[in-house]
Amino acid sequence: DKGGWSSFMAKEIAEQPDAIANTLRGRIVEGAVEIPELGSLGPDILKDIDRIVIIACGTAAYAASTAKYAIEAWARVPVDVELSHEFRYRTPVLSARTLLISVSQSGETMDTLMAVKYARDAGVKTLSVCNTQSATIPRESDGVIYTHAGPEVAVASTKAFVAQIVALYLFGLHLGTVRGTLSTEGLHDMTRQLLALPEKLAEVLEVTDTVRQLAHWMADTRSVLFLGRHVGYPIALEGALKLKEISYIHAEGFAAGELKHGPIALIEPGQPVFVVVPSPRSSAELHSKIVSNIQEIRARGARVIAIAEKGDAAVLPFADEVIPVPLAEPLIQPLLSVVPLQLFALELSTAKGLDVDQPRNLAKSVTVE
Ligand code: M6R
Numbered sequence: 001d002k003g004g005w006s007s008f009m010a011k012e013i014a015e016q017p018d019a020i021a022n023t024l025r026g027r028i029v030e031g032a033v034e035i036p037e038l039g040s041l042g043p044d045i046l047k048d049i050d051r052i053v054i055i056a057c058g059t060a061a062y063a064a065s066t067a068k069y070a071i072e073a074w075a076r077v078p079v080d081v082e083l084s085h086e087f088r089y090r091t092p093v094l095s096a097r098t099l100l101i102s103v104s105q106s107g108e109t110m111d112t113l114m115a116v117k118y119a120r121d122a123g124v125k126t127l128s129v130c131n132t133q134s135a136t137i138p139r140e141s142d143g144v145i146y147t148h149a150g151p152e153v154a155v156a157s158t159k160a161f162v163a164q165i166v167a168l169y170l171f172g173l174h175l176g177t178v179r180g181t182l183s184t185e186g187l188h189d190m191t192r193q194l195l196a197l198p199e200k201l202a203e204v205l206e207v208t209d210t211v212r213q214l215a216h217w218m219a220d221t222r223s224v225l226f227l228g229r230h231v232g233y234p235i236a237l238e239g240a241l242k243l244k245e246i247s248y249i250h251a252e253g254f255a256a257g258e259l260k261h262g263p264i265a266l267i268e269p270g271q272p273v274f275v276v277v278p279s280p281r282s283s284a285e286l287h288s289k290i291v292s293n294i295q296e297i298r299a300r301g302a303r304v305i306a307i308a309e310k311g312d313a314a315v316l317p318f319a320d321e322v323i324p325v326p327l328a329e330p331l332i333q334p335l336l337s338v339v340p341l342q343l344f345a346l347e348l349s350t351a352k353g354l355d356v357d358q359p360r361n362l363a364k365s366v367t368v369e
Contacts, residue, residue: 007346009158016159023147025148028170031187031191051080052078056104060157062234063103084102094124107131200336224273225252229289230330233276239276245362277308294318
């Protein structure tokens with residue numbers, strides 16, 4: 001039931017504040033993180049791991065790439081993110097001290113399931129991040145963190161993406177606590193930020209009308225580029241994936257630092273480029289680098305649409321459009337800046353008269369290798 005919405009995707013984007021409140025529910029107790037479903041993955045095991053490999057496909061892999069920054073910062077364990085099908089068909093170096101985390105909305109993606117079984121057979125501990133109760137992948141894993149985002153029907157994943165990052169953040173905070181790498185102050189600060197997230201997600205949804213107008217103007221666009229740095233980089237990749245999936249427009253995401261290494265050759269007058277701008281308060285260095293990237297592409301005629309923190313005056317002179325996101329800590333910002341990109345894909349697909357929920361050639365759950 002679409003509950004009055006024009007599509008399941010529109011409904012699921014709008015549900016994100018509630019979905020995230022559900023992901024967090026009962027898991028932050030007096031400022032600390034509690035995840036009882038970790039099963040046999042108790043503190044003794046978690047203290048001893050020396051590496052994390054996260055495997056996933058599509059949007060779930062971008063959620064993993066976003067969370068890598070936080071898990072490494074809090075738990076001081078190296079995190080590698082790999083596509084399940086690439087991981088499975090090489091000879092990955094694994095040890096009993098590796099923790100393999102799979103991320104899957106459906107819990108049925110065959111590529112990810114096969115990779116989990118492969119790791120398990122190699123004696124590796126496995127944790128699943130999953131949205132679907134009693135799906136196959138969690139059943140094949142040592143522990144599970146359910147995202148509790150509610151059923152996701154639209155082929156294009158939205159609320160599950162944000163919920164996956166939040167679930168991985170909760171795990172990262174737990175791991176940092178168990179390993180003693182995260183201060184109590186740092187933990188309390190992050191849990192406070194996470195608890196404030198549903199409200200900020202509700203606030204960012206207010207850009208819907210602005211994004212709709214933009215999408216209408218851009219209905220004939222043939223190609224859109226997305227740039228980001230640090231945690232904004234996987235968000236740029238996710239923005240591009242959303243657009244190609246449901247609008248059938250050529251879309252590419254790049255790390256902004258790569259521009260000069262090739263992609264800037266694509267910039268010609270009128271080329272639309274979305275830029276995910278990090279908060280100026282968080283890292284002045286990252287922020288000023290992005291501003292100079294914007295200047296570089298603007299000088300070559302790009303049409304710049306900046307997703308930037310509310311009140312970020314530095315981007316105004318150089319951007320054609322600024323879509324504001326609420327103030328948030330750097331690691332929280334990607335959870336907000338992805339929302340305008342989801343809305344843009346939805347609105348552009350709608351403007352083109354396409355089937356938003358059932359794009360051509362795609363299935364919600366890919367149960368063959
Ligand atoms: O169910 P899963 O999370 O394992 O699915 C993984 C991908 O197939 C999925 O995220 C796909 O990329 C989506 N259609 C993206 O919107």
